Amino acid sequence: MGGALSGVRVLDLSRVLAGPWAGQLLADLGAEVIKVERPGSGDDTRAWGPPYLKDAAGENTSEAAYYLCANRNKESIAIDITRPEGQRLVRELAALSDVVIENFKVGGLKQYGLDYDSLRRVNPRLVYCSITGFGQDGPYAARPGYDFLIQGMGGLMSITGRKDGEPGSGPQKVGVALTDVMTGLYATVAILAALAHCNRTGEGQYIDLALLDVQIACLANQDLNFLTTGIAPRRMGNAHPNIVPYQDFPTADGDMIVAVGNDSQFRNLCLALGHSEWGTDSRFATNSSRVANRSELVELLRAETQRRTTEEWIAVLETAGVPCGPINDLQGVFADPQVVARGLRIDLPHPAAGSAPGVANPIRLSASPVTYRSAPPLLGQHTDDILQRLLGLSVPEIAELKNSMVI
Helix, strand or coil: CCCCCCCCEEEECCCCCHHHHHHHHHHHCCCEEEEEECCCCCCHHHHCCCCEEECCCCCEEEEEHHHHCCCCCEEEEECCCCCHHHHHHHHHHHHCCCEEEECCCCCCCHHHCCCHHHHHHHCCCCEEEEEECCCCCCCCCCCCCCHHHHHHHCCHHHHCCCCCCCCCCCCCCCCCCHHHHHHHHHHHHHHHHHHHHHHHHCCCEEEEEEHHHHHHHCCCHHHHHHHHHCCCCCCCCCCCCCCCCEEEEEECCEEEEEECCCHHHHHHHHHHHCCHHHHCCCCCCCHHHHHHCHHHHHHHHHHHHCCCCHHHHHHHHHHCCCCEEECCCHHHHHHCHHHHHCCCEEEEEECCCEEEEEECCCCCCCCCCCCCCCCCCCCCCCHHHHHHHCCCCCHHHHHHHHHCCCC
């Protein structure tokens, strides 16, 4: 059975995370994704270790764990795009592709004749997605953009971390390159929309996607908290600015999360804690009153939650219909029975290691499910095959390109 995007060919000129994340998602959905890499070094993240994938003998391979997270189901072709012969190969592949993804600096590919205006002349149906830090225009357009930088500039770090005045307070980045990942998701949505438009009209188009734009858009309710009041939200630790109680609480052996979303759940929480009177107390009976009296309520709750272990509280609160959960490290995550039941760890055959672990795509489609066809490729693993199969090059022609260090 073919995937939902079977028949779509993507030329992935991107590297690191945002672009490759989009490429991997499209590949998971059935697209043929050809990853174009620099001969000899490839995607920067191949060297972003340790940790590295280990072989059967427990020795490090050349494949960093970072690279493995965003490149499965792809084919790798090594091409030096700074060489005219390499540029010709990429143009010929683009002429046969539906989508190009790239994350070079603004104007970076124009010098090679691989920008949108150049490639659409050979393929008017081409969907061309450019991912940059700040977009194609504006005063910052020429600046390089990195996830950490954008988390700061885009406001995320101003609302992440312990409350000002508490020990350990101050700006805090999220523990994963979340801006890059979200940009990859937005890129995927944009590409699918552009493909739908092309299917209706026969017209390709250009996608301008900026990390900064995505980061600001994803602040969601915090954006509107500011835009409706003019008051910039501040760091609140693990508390929620608009809902109480919705944060972590100490237990006898650690911490747990309580995520009360409505007044009924709050009354259930109070009953489970042995303080049903709090549910009707005018200070706490409604969410707006709980927000107004946050500090007083949280102190009362913290005093009670420390009386039992995390496991005991979760059993009690789940029975009472109160949303709650532990705070797992990744060992706990992948051992969790729900995670195991959903099959979120996958393992794929790997030419250098025998097997490579990965994380399943969370999309579950009933008629055209995600497929896991191959582990992230070795650098240039499919160069010969792609040049022969798609461009019709002969073995001597490929040998000449290798001798001249184009591939």
